[in-house]
Amino acid sequence: MAEFLIGLGLPGWVAWSIAALVAAVLLLNVIAGGALVFIWAERKIAARIQDRLGPTRTGGRFGWLQSLADGIKLLAKEDLMPEGADGLLFRLAPYVSFCASFCAFIALPFAFDVVGQRLNVGVFFVVAVLGLEVFGVILAGYASASKWSLFGAMREAAQVVSYEVPLGMCVVVPVMLAGTMDLVTIGEKQAGWMSSWYLFHDPFTFIIFWVYVTCAVASVNRAPFDLAEAESELVAGFHTEYSGLRWSFFFMAEYGSMFLVSGLAAVLFLGGWNGPVPVARLLGFSDGTGESAAYVVRLVGLANLMGKATLGVLFMMWIRWTLPRLRIDQVMTTCLKYCTPIAAVMFAGAMFWQLFLPGGLFPGWGRPAGEIREGWLEGPGGLPAAASPAEDRSSTVTGGDPVERAGLATRSPR
Amino acid sequence: MTGMLDMDIIDISTLTHVVPPLATTLAALPALPIAGINWHSVLFLLFAGLACGFAIAVVAADNVVRMALYLVFSLGATAGLFFLAGAEFIGAMQLMIYVGGTLVLLVFGVMLTAQAPLVSIKPSSSDRTLTAVAGASLLSLLLTAAFSVDAWRGPGVGVVPAPSATPLGMALVGVRVDEPPAGTPVGGRVGYMLPFEIVSVHLLVVLVGAAYLARAKRRRTPRPIDALASAMPVETVATAAPVATMAPTGRSAGGAKSALVGGGR
Numbered sequence: 001m002a003e004f005l006i007g008l009g010l011p012g013w014v015a016w017s018i019a020a021l022v023a024a025v026l027l028l029n030v031i032a033g034g035a036l037v038f039i040w041a042e043r044k045i046a047a048r049i050q051d052r053l054g055p056t057r058t059g060g061r062f063g064w065l066q067s068l069a070d071g072i073k074l075l076a077k078e079d080l081m082p083e084g085a086d087g088l089l090f091r092l093a094p095y096v097s098f099c100a101s102f103c104a105f106i107a108l109p110f111a112f113d114v115v116g117q118r119l120n121v122g123v124f125f126v127v128a129v130l131g132l133e134v135f136g137v138i139l140a141g142y143a144s145a146s147k148w149s150l151f152g153a154m155r156e157a158a159q160v161v162s163y164e165v166p167l168g169m170c171v172v173v174p175v176m177l178a179g180t181m182d183l184v185t186i187g188e189k190q191a192g193w194m195s196s197w198y199l200f201h202d203p204f205t206f207i208i209f210w211v212y213v214t215c216a217v218a219s220v221n222r223a224p225f226d227l228a229e230a231e232s233e234l235v236a237g238f239h240t241e242y243s244g245l246r247w248s249f250f251f252m253a254e255y256g257s258m259f260l261v262s263g264l265a266a267v268l269f270l271g272g273w274n275g276p277v278p279v280a281r282l283l284g285f286s287d288g289t290g291e292s293a294a295y296v297v298r299l300v301g302l303a304n305l306m307g308k309a310t311l312g313v314l315f316m317m318w319i320r321w322t323l324p325r326l327r328i329d330q331v332m333t334t335c336l337k338y339c340t341p342i343a344a345v346m347f348a349g350a351m352f353w354q355l356f357l358p359g360g361l362f363p364g365w366g367r368p369a370g371e372i373r374e375g376w377l378e379g380p381g382g383l384p385a386a387a388s389p390a391e392d393r394s395s396t397v398t399g400g401d402p403v404e405r406a407g408l409a410t411r412s413p414r
Numbered sequence: 415m416t417g418m419l420d421m422d423i424i425d426i427s428t429l430t431h432v433v434p435p436l437a438t439t440l441a442a443l444p445a446l447p448i449a450g451i452n453w454h455s456v457l458f459l460l461f462a463g464l465a466c467g468f469a470i471a472v473v474a475a476d477n478v479v480r481m482a483l484y485l486v487f488s489l490g491a492t493a494g495l496f497f498l499a500g501a502e503f504i505g506a507m508q509l510m511i512y513v514g515g516t517l518v519l520l521v522f523g524v525m526l527t528a529q530a531p532l533v534s535i536k537p538s539s540s541d542r543t544l545t546a547v548a549g550a551s552l553l554s555l556l557l558t559a560a561f562s563v564d565a566w567r568g569p570g571v572g573v574v575p576a577p578s579a580t581p582l583g584m585a586l587v588g589v590r591v592d593e594p595p596a597g598t599p600v601g602g603r604v605g606y607m608l609p610f611e612i613v614s615v616h617l618l619v620v621l622v623g624a625a626y627l628a629r630a631k632r633r634r635t636p637r638p639i640d641a642l643a644s645a646m647p648v649e650t651v652a653t654a655a656p657v658a659t660m661a662p663t664g665r666s667a668g669g670a671k672s673a674l675v676g677g678g679r
Contacts, residue, residue: 086477086479086480088480089479089480089483092483119502119506120502120503121502121503121506124503124506124507124510125502125505125506125509127510128506128507128509128510128513128514129509131510131514132509132513132514135486135513139479139483142479143479164514
């Protein structure tokens with residue numbers, strides 16, 4: 001993008017700034033537009049699960065303009081602040097939450113090399129930044145000068161800090177299988193048919209995926225883990241005192257995080273931008289067929305990843321409207337007595353599986369080991385040598401050629 | 415099928431003809447003084463200024479929670495500095511450990527104690543003097559040390575290859591992939607596996623110890639009220655069932671034990 005602008009005759013810094021702005025605005029639109037769509041979807045899904053119709057009138061047939069109407073209503077609401085509140089922290093808290101959610105999107109790839117900033121430690125960055133969202137919640141709870149808010153914030157703090165442990169363990173498994181923390185490379189290593197997804201790599205990864213789902217739902221504070229805003233106990237939890245646009249920032253942060261953990265699950269376990277069937281590859285669009293083919297491949301990849309992440313969000317909604325809320329001790333028990341040990345055992349299991357059965361149960365069958373790679377692009381924009389298609393899958397864990405591994409350090413500028 | 419789309423969608427040369435006004439306008443911008451700025455330095459100064467400014471704000475603030483917030487911003491700006499320097503792993507580590515873990519716990523602790531005497535902290539003048547002397551001496555020591563490194567005095571050497579997490583991780587498990595410095599004896603370049611393992615075991619011991627200290631002493635046959643009490647805040651439990659939460663410290667261990675024996679059997 002920046003190179004293209006430089007080609008137009010722009011000076012370098014203007015080109016880089018414009019490229020960065022475009023990426024930032026696109027990401028912002030993913031969060032804001034996604035929130036609009038998902039709020040409507042949540043209303044419809046909740047209604048259907050409860051045998052209702054949900055919004056039907058606003059905007060025509062399915063009430064698909066309902067979120068927009070909600071947004072306008074929120075804009076017009078009065079901006080209230082409690083008397084005893086800490087004004088600065090109260091005003092700041094929603095933005096802290098939203099910024100954390102937004103920053104994590106920077107490192108999430110949406111298709112091969114379609115990523116805000118390709119980081120060498122992408123997984124780690126996303127998990128680290130996602131954990132910061134709780135800070136806004138704590139500030140909101142403290143600054144609101146309300147007991148409900150404080151209770152909600154404290155529950156949230158305890159919950160998020162606890163669930164980061166099993167979440168980190170789950171995330172480590174695909175990192176171990178891929179031999180890198182670069183999200184783009186991790187996604188690219190699962191190219192091919194559905195069987196090369198890490199979800200189906202071995203039984204341990206299949207189980208740990210569901211542990212990840214549990215922890216992800218808990219870490220984005222959704223039901224049945226929504227202790228921080230338990231309506232029946234705490235009015236609305238940490239955002240009891242918020243109204244109008246500030247409240248909607250919390251809402252956008254929540255939906256942004258939901259989309260983020262779903263996207264992360266898609267990249268780590270569900271093949272990323274590689275569809276269940278390598279459609280683009282079978283149709284002949286792939287490496288070496290020109291620049292336009294690369295665009296087609298990336299568009300297909302984008303659709304794949306968006307579809308998977310959306311499915312993940314819909315799954316969370318399904319869970320939310322199906323399961324009852326857990327008590328706080330049950331939440332902690334789930335984390336410390338079930339999720340963490342299961343994740344640890346599965347981690348060890350996946351490690352030994354990779355050590356002893358690197359080719360799977362039936363070597364040479366079902367896992368093409370990188371012959372079919374959708375979205376793969378060689379050449380100047382492609383990956384460095386460490387992730388070349390010819391690389392043996394098993395060599396990535398034991399380290400492979402150290403020099404080749406170090407080749408990952410050279411980042412392709414974007 | 416492959417040949418059908420085998421052409422360039424966007425030809426740059428044609429586009430420059432289409433949009434000359436914008437391009438010429440923006441191309442004239444280098445004439446302004448703004449174009450000569452080293453943007454890396456500007457960003458560095460920005461992040462460094464943020465870090466220092468919020469660090470001073472931590473000292474100047476008198477509310478514990480606001481201090482914590484400023485500390486978060488200061489540490490976050492430091493993480494930005496790491497990212498700017500290309501040390502992504504350390505930057506993410508900074509976010510994870512300092513900004514995320516420590517400060518969430520800090521705020522968590524602060525909120526439990528943020529009662530009236532702690533909402534506004536006014537240190538006495540002797541405290542101020544003492545901390546000023548200690549801080550100033552530490553700062554002067556750091557500055558002297560930093561300025562005594564010759565390599566850091568001149569301008570930067572430009573783009574250096576960004577070290578990634580991979581060589582770091584490889585070195586931790588015993589494989590060094592970086593270039594050996596001149597004069598290294600053969601066989602003298604081992605990784606950091608032993609220190610890594612020592613630290614890991616040490617942390618594990620700390621973890622187990624913390625879990626042991628924090629766990630509630632249970633009766634042999636927990637009654638329903640105890641199960642309920644263990645889910646309640648500590649103060650409530652301490653008044654309701656002192657035996658259940660008595661920490662195994664040296665002072666109270668004897669009393670707890672005798673009470674346990676007396677009550678349990």
